[in-house]
Amino acid sequence: MSDSNPNLIRGGQLTVNEVQCFDMNNEQALLVPPDDAIWMVTFDTWLAHQLLLEGRQFPVAVLIPSDADFDDATSTHVHALCQADIALIAIDFPSYTDGRGYSLAQLLRNIYQWSGELRAVGDVMIDTVYYLARCGFDSFLIKPGHDAQLALDALHTFSDTYQKSYRQPIKSNRP
């Protein structure tokens, strides 16, 4: 996922993505990534190796799949995640038409009170960042082929909103 193009929107600015994806089937057969950079692990990996992942110099990022279930049965895990020392939570959009991530983001923000960084990854495009931001995402890894600058501008698509319980996007400082 690491890339030298500034295709990450974060805090209202374009930057280079610093997070690398940890491959569970890595050659060294590591259970968890080395503590040498920010690595992203899946929610399942994090659940399985929570203790190993504590107290790192570089806390991990945790990736939630779009079909995650945050219902009562799993809520203690989600609560634990939101209390843990992690770099950020990312939600995957396998396709931009898969809208589950929007509801998951709302649950993380409003029910589980996640106040850290929430990143949209996967099929994230110019045309979806505005709604994503309103649902609680504050960073966006823009897919290849989409101009990240235009995506940043798209956070200004609408100046007003109707739905009261959804936040306003964090916008760039426009001249």
Place this chain on the structure above:
Amino acid sequence: MYIYDEIDQKLVEQRVAQFRGQTQRFLNGQLSEDEFRVLRLQNGLYIQRHAPMLRVAIPYGMLTSNQLRTLAYVARRWDKGYAHLTTRQNIQFNWPRLEDAPDILAKLATVQMHAIQTSGNCIRNTTTDHFAGVAYDEIINPLVWCEIIRQWSMLHPEFAFLPRKFKIAVSGSVTDRAAIGVHDIGLQAVEHNGEFGFRVFVGGGLGRTPLVGKLINPFVAWYDLLTYLQATLRVYNLHGRRDNKYKARIKILVKDLTPEVFAQQVNEQWARIKGGADTVTAEFVSAIADKFTWPSYGVLHENGSAAIAPHLEASPAFARWFRTNIHQHKITGYSSVTVSLKATGSPPGDITADQMDVLAEMADNYGFGELRVSHEQNIILPDVKTKSLYALWQELSVLNLATPNIGLITNIIACPGGDYCSLANAVSIPVAEAIQQKFDDLDYVHEIGELDLNLSGCMNSCGHHHVGHIGILGVDKAGEEWYQITLGGRQSGALKAGVKSNTDSNASAAIGRVIGPSFAREQVPDVIARLIQTYLSIRESDVERFIDVVDRVGIEPFKKDVYMDPLLAKTSNLVRESNV
């Protein structure tokens, strides 16, 4: 009429700007066909047989004369001079060019109209009773509540990419004229201990798995409406099926989970947000109500019936029209008039630019410049002084807009079918016309009485055939078009004569039952005629409607008569042979 404030206006303009950018990127090759498809759908643009088809919302069916004139302008400038009213209070243009779509939408925005979320897997245009705001039997004014839902659902950040489309209908009256039982969510206004709220039905819908909505909450107080809707949509968004588009509607989720479990899940989500920021306040409701301009009816000293009585006596044609096309108004001295767009020979629901202009004129001259569109694909002049009905009728007659067939067999609901739609198995418009021609004797049509005949060109059911008292469905057999007949469907209350309320019963829509093998196109009018003969021969009196007879005796007698008829039986054997 709801009048946009600055924010409403800005939002539709910003949406046009957004779509203009998207169209540009698509045309420049910066947005792939796959990426663009969903974005254009959410702006009302389908790619169809002839060209893109543009579906414009008429929120809760309400239009001003000025808006109608603008639609006429659009039809002339960018289309072929006509448009089509749909069964969900939208209007469709069949021939615009993709390149022109942003300009069309910009033009519409100048009169507070848009095509936002008229298509795609999002919350669609909320529909209601076509007599909303003027009906005599209203518990609440659904227009205000539809506007509240419109604002809540429009550009909704969480529910723009649902598993499938989502349709909400609201009934504010004792009699449901909004077909709430066949919507993803149907809301029926009710009063409970002096407080008002809504009965909530979920999981109704037509298409290939027709189902009637299930009551999941008998009373949601008005102030909780939006949080309850949010909770319902959230359960659907998270758990609705996304692996199979034919199983993706909320009706399948409700069926798979059972209505009880579904309701339980909604309650769990609701508990988390109930009373939160989206709770509706009394100030908000009155602020929305204040943004409507309400007609100033004044006080009429007479109810107008004296003025029209002589005409009713002298003109049987006027009397016939008065009987079917006039609806009682909540204000004494006023009537609501349905302008039939179902004259024989014009495609059901089609309206020309000239007709739009004329009707806009009439809305100004005879009313307060407001109109409604109905899901039965007709136009309503909601506020006509009863004493002026005769004059209005004369004007409409000259224009062939006074067909006295509202509620009758020739008021056919039909989708565009094979002439326009690339999904069709069969044509619809020519069949509708052939049936209308078969029933060209107005006395006979009135003798038959109330009857909904609905026609779809394929099982997507855009013509609501499942809920027609008689339904006709185009089916494909070995590449040929055939028509299947259903009986006993209805869109709402089984209101038997004398029964005034359906608020206590469940969603009282019903899905029609198939009578047997399909028929060839030429046979359809004769089959319908045969069904009507059977009805007339077994009804107990002329207050027993076709649907009442089907309820009483079932479909067997009809089936028997149709398939025993030597003429029809012979050809239906042919049907079977040709399928061997």
